[in-house]
Amino acid sequence: MNSGSSIKRGRQAILATLWKQRVSYLFIAPFMVCFTVFIVVPIVLANGLAFFSFDAISRPTFLGWDNFLAILTQDRIFLQNAIPNTFKFAIIVGPLGYALSFLLAWLIHQLPKRIRDLFTIAIYTPSLSAGVAMSVVWLVIFNGDRIGYLNNFLLSAGIVREPQLWLQDPQYFMNIMIIVSLWASMGVGFLAMLAGLQTVNTELYEAGAIDGISNRLQEIYYITIPSIKPQMLFGAIMSVVGTLKAGSIGALLAGSPITPQYSGHLITNHIEDYAFIRYELGYSSALSVVLLLLVYGTSRLSFRLFAAKGDE
Amino acid sequence: MELRKLDPFQAFTMLGLTVLALFMLLPIVFIINHAFKPISELFLYPPRFWSNQPTLFNFQQLILKSQTTVIPFSRYLFNSVLTTVLTVAGTIFVSSMAAYAFAKQRFIGRELFFSFTIIALMFAPETVAIPRYLVIANLGIMDTYLVHVLPLLAAPVGVFLMKQFMDQIPNELIEAAKIDGAKEFVVFFRIALPICMPAVATIGILAFQGSWSQTETSALFTFTESMKTLPYYTLTLTNGLANNVVGQGVAAAAGLIMFVPNLVVFLLFQRRVLNTMAHSGIK
Numbered sequence: 001m002n003s004g005s006s007i008k009r010g011r012q013a014i015l016a017t018l019w020k021q022r023v024s025y026l027f028i029a030p031f032m033v034c035f036t037v038f039i040v041v042p043i044v045l046a047n048g049l050a051f052f053s054f055d056a057i058s059r060p061t062f063l064g065w066d067n068f069l070a071i072l073t074q075d076r077i078f079l080q081n082a083i084p085n086t087f088k089f090a091i092i093v094g095p096l097g098y099a100l101s102f103l104l105a106w107l108i109h110q111l112p113k114r115i116r117d118l119f120t121i122a123i124y125t126p127s128l129s130a131g132v133a134m135s136v137v138w139l140v141i142f143n144g145d146r147i148g149y150l151n152n153f154l155l156s157a158g159i160v161r162e163p164q165l166w167l168q169d170p171q172y173f174m175n176i177m178i179i180v181s182l183w184a185s186m187g188v189g190f191l192a193m194l195a196g197l198q199t200v201n202t203e204l205y206e207a208g209a210i211d212g213i214s215n216r217l218q219e220i221y222y223i224t225i226p227s228i229k230p231q232m233l234f235g236a237i238m239s240v241v242g243t244l245k246a247g248s249i250g251a252l253l254a255g256s257p258i259t260p261q262y263s264g265h266l267i268t269n270h271i272e273d274y275a276f277i278r279y280e281l282g283y284s285s286a287l288s289v290v291l292l293l294l295v296y297g298t299s300r301l302s303f304r305l306f307a308a309k310g311d312e
Numbered sequence: 313m314e315l316r317k318l319d320p321f322q323a324f325t326m327l328g329l330t331v332l333a334l335f336m337l338l339p340i341v342f343i344i345n346h347a348f349k350p351i352s353e354l355f356l357y358p359p360r361f362w363s364n365q366p367t368l369f370n371f372q373q374l375i376l377k378s379q380t381t382v383i384p385f386s387r388y389l390f391n392s393v394l395t396t397v398l399t400v401a402g403t404i405f406v407s408s409m410a411a412y413a414f415a416k417q418r419f420i421g422r423e424l425f426f427s428f429t430i431i432a433l434m435f436a437p438e439t440v441a442i443p444r445y446l447v448i449a450n451l452g453i454m455d456t457y458l459v460h461v462l463p464l465l466a467a468p469v470g471v472f473l474m475k476q477f478m479d480q481i482p483n484e485l486i487e488a489a490k491i492d493g494a495k496e497f498v499v500f501f502r503i504a505l506p507i508c509m510p511a512v513a514t515i516g517i518l519a520f521q522g523s524w525s526q527t528e529t530s531a532l533f534t535f536t537e538s539m540k541t542l543p544y545y546t547l548t549l550t551n552g553l554a555n556n557v558v559g560q561g562v563a564a565a566a567g568l569i570m571f572v573p574n575l576v577v578f579l580l581f582q583r584r585v586l587n588t589m590a591h592s593g594i595k
Contacts (some may be wrong), residue, residue, distance in 0.1 A: 014420075017420065021417070021419035023496045023497075024417040024419035025413075027409045027410060027412060027417070027496070027500075028409070028410045028413045030406045030465070031406045031407060031409065031465075031466070031471060032425065034406065034462065034466040035428070035429075035466045037447060037451070037462075038444065038447065038462070038463045038466040039437075039468075041443070042437075042443035042444045042446075043435075043443070045440075045443035045447065046440045046442070049443065104332075107325050107328070108329065110321070110322060110325050111322060112318070117583075119329050119333055120582065120586075122336055122337055123336060124578070125575060125578075126336055126339070126340070128574045129339075129343075129571045129574065129575075131525050132527055132546050132550070132567070132570065133343070133543075133567040133571040133574075134567060134571075135547075135563075135567070136346070136550050137342050137343050137346070137564075137567070138339075139560075140342075140346065141339070146357070147357055149359055149361075152359055183336065183339070188518070191585060191589045192592040192593075194586065195588075195590035195592070196590060196592070196593065198586070199590045230593020231589070231590075233593065237433055237594070238469075240434070241433070242436075244436070245439060247438065248438075271442075272441060275442045276441075284441075288441075288443075292435075292440070295435075295436065296431075296434055299434040
């Protein structure tokens with residue numbers, strides 16, 4: 001009886017603290033509600049639906065692990081196109097785009113302050129304009145007849161003998177997607193790193209020079225990178241998410257959700273294919289779960305790489 | 313003046329960056345030129361990069377073309393402006409309130425909720441298109457202006473950046489205000505927000521970019537043509553462009569109308585954005 005009343009009292013104490021802190025909960029409520037409704041619930045639903053067969057009209061039927069089994073064993077387009085394409089795309093655009101972002105941010109930082117802004121704008125602008133606004137540019141540049149700018153240039157330079165069908169030929173399609181994405185990859189992560197560089201204490205460089213750091217590469221390795229690790233982690237996560245969720249670029253270039261012979265078919269396209277064209281919502285959800293795990297795993301890996309050491 | 317002081321490394325860097333910057337800007341210069349080309353130049357062979365006789369023909373076409381259809385161009389533009397303004401205002405409000413609580417208040421579950429936000433940084437809505445569709449359909453906000461706004465308010469990046477920035481507000485300042493009798497909401501609006509204007513500008517810009525150019529909402533969550541936005545309309549213009557040279561000019565004009573506000577907003581707030589991004593580190 002005694003312990004019962006103390007539990008009761010403990011519960012009352014918790015309720016009392018919660019009541020005292022009600023203003024805080026009021027502050028986070030709008031965000032947490034949107035967060036729950038549009039992020040948490042869809043993720044939970046996706047995990048649930050992944051075990052069902054559902055076509056949006058008839059009742060869902062429970063399948064167990066069948067959807068995942070099908071993904072791993074029967075889905076030829078997924079295994080032969082979506083997976084290799086996504087890996088090729090992500091490995092090139094992700095790390096390379098990220099390295100480029102860092103390199104460019106670092107180079108810009110080496111310049112006098114006044115001209116930095118100009119270069120920042122020039123490098124960042126493409127990421128602002130990516131997507132729909134620019135699709136007309138790519139369509140005209142990579143046009144398949146001799147009026148296309150690239151064909152025209154290559155023809156007059158004598159590099160090719162006849163116009164190439166850049167956007168219809170599976171051989172080129174992926175590479176064009178990669179180039180266009182790289183062009184637009186200097187986004188939020190690039191800004192974060194550039195800004196991070198400006199926070200590095202300059203005394204560190206002087207101290208480093210005294211300790212025997214003799215060139216800029218050593219400086220980057222021993223001083224710059226350790227100092228801006230947190231910003232680099234933020235940039236890395238933005239880059240992982242941005243790369244793995246990419247998919248619309250292929251559709252924009254091809255003008256249809258399915259790229260020529262699946263040459264630019266990424267996991268996201270596969271999800272949309274099953275969701276909005278074939279209406280196999282259960283299967284599509286299972287694919288979503290696979291992609292979510294992939295994004296989460298890769299982000300965790302970046303945490304490992306960039307996490308600040310305990311004593312820093 | 314300052315340029316003379318460059319050491320050889322800087323001069324070399326500068327040269328390299330200039331070449332690269334010009335290369336990066338080529339497509340942008342291209343779309344500007346294309347938008348102002350008269351039809352005769354669009355058909356020109358060999359194609360010419362620069363426009364000789366710039367004209368507003370394409371912009372007129374853009375406006376005229378949609379006047380003959382059911383929905384005028386101005387409606388798409390209005391929808392875009394309205395939803396973007398609402399999204400930006402909403403995101404700033406929602407994110408900075410949550411960020412203030414995470415940064416400056418002590419309450420049960422603070423660490424837990426914030427760690428959810430960090431994990432959500434890794435989330436891309438595109439991955440769960442179907443369940444999102446089901447959720448939105450069941451909320452009954454399909455085909456309304458709300459559907460353009462509400463889903464975008466769940467912006468973990470905004471909350472995260474804002475929280476990192478608010479961490480620097482000295483606690484003494486807030487304590488002092490409270491001793492003077494200020495309530496939490498007053499502290500938030502009168503002290504925290506004004507100090508954090510750079511971060512407010514930054515998440516505002518990110519929200520702007522996210523809303524202004526996205527086609528997903530119009531494509532998936534609305535079915536009446538009068539509820540769709542400018543980027544969606546632009547998308548319909550660029551479909552099947554390969555054989556439509558006249559359409560290219562019009563599409564370029566529409567693309568330019570979409571791109572320019574993005575650039576202007578960034579130019580206005582560039583310094584503030586960098587100021588905020590300096591605190592973007594995840595520790």
